[in-house]
Amino acid sequence: MKKLSYVLMIAAGALTFQSCNHAKDAKDTADSLNKTKDTTSNAMNTGGIAVNSDDAKFATKAANGGMAEVEFAKVALTKTSNAQIKDFANMMVKDHSMANDTLMAIAKMKNITLPTMCDSATMKKMDDVGKKTGTDFDKAYVDAMIDGHKKTLTLMQDEAKNGTDPQLKAFAAKVAPTVQMHLDAINKIHDSMK
Numbered sequence: 290m291k292k293l294s295y296v297l298m299i300a301a302g303a304l305t306f307q308s309c310n311h312a313k314d315a316k317d318t319a320d321s322l323n324k325t326k327d328t329t330s331n332a333m334n335t336g337g338i339a340v341n342s343d344d345a346k347f348a349t350k351a352a353n354g355g356m357a358e359v360e361f362a363k364v365a366l367t368k369t370s371n372a373q374i375k376d377f378a379n380m381m382v383k384d385h386s387m388a389n390d391t392l393m394a395i396a397k398m399k400n401i402t403l404p405t406m407c408d409s410a411t412m413k414k415m416d417d418v419g420k421k422t423g424t425d426f427d428k429a430y431v432d433a434m435i436d437g438h439k440k441t442l443t444l445m446q447d448e449a450k451n452g453t454d455p456q457l458k459a460f461a462a463k464v465a466p467t468v469q470m471h472l473d474a475i476n477k478i479h480d481s482m483k
Contacts, residue, residue: 344454345401347444347461352392352403354441357411358385361433364419368426373478377434377471384471388464395456424482431479438472 362381365374396403407415418429445468448461 341453344448344452344457347448347452347457348392348396348399348401349404350444351441351448351461351464352389352396353408353411354437354444355385355389355392356404357407357415357437358434358441359389360407361415361418361430361437364415365426365430368419368422369430371427373481374427374430377474377478380471380474381434384467388460388467391460395460399454399456428482431475431482434475435472435479438468438475442468442472 358381362378362385365378366382369375369378393403395401406412414433418426418433421429442465445461445465449458449465452458452461
């Protein structure tokens with residue numbers, strides 16, 4: 290039994306190392322797994338997927354964006370001394386964590402694979418913003434939040450209007466007003482920093 294555990298640990302380590310060498314990010318991996326599940330001839334092996342490819346891609350994009358908002362907020366909470374930004378960051382952690390949990394529950398029911406970490410572009414942007422300090426950090430964080438929330442709002446509105454899965458459409462319709470409220474709040478913070 291110990292030998293089997295040892296062999297499985299080595300195999301898992303090798304797969305992890307191999308995936309790092311391919312530099313494929315978590316969102317791309319999730320999209321690939323969902324595409325494989327979407328193949329009806331492979332449904333017996335993969336369990337199939339209960340949504341079309343566009344809805345699955347929405348779910349992976351939404352998960353990536355939601356994780357990004359939480360992770361960016363955690364960085365902001367450690368780097369800023371601006372009370373408005375701290376309040377906003379706390380709101381990001383609370384609201385996007387709730388939305389992420391809801392999305393994960395839907396994805397589990399629909400057999401959609403979601404990314405487990407932010408994509409490489411988001412990680413790079415987070416790293417770039419995180420290197421800044423003081424008001425330079427505050428400005429970069431606020432700009433990143435405005436950009437991110439505009440994209441997320443468009444994503445949610447498009448899914449609410451054009452999605453085909455009723456639960457994902459309802460999720461997007463429910464989350465869109467919260468994202469709009471976040472965008473309004475971060476725009477006010479931006480205007481107060483001028």
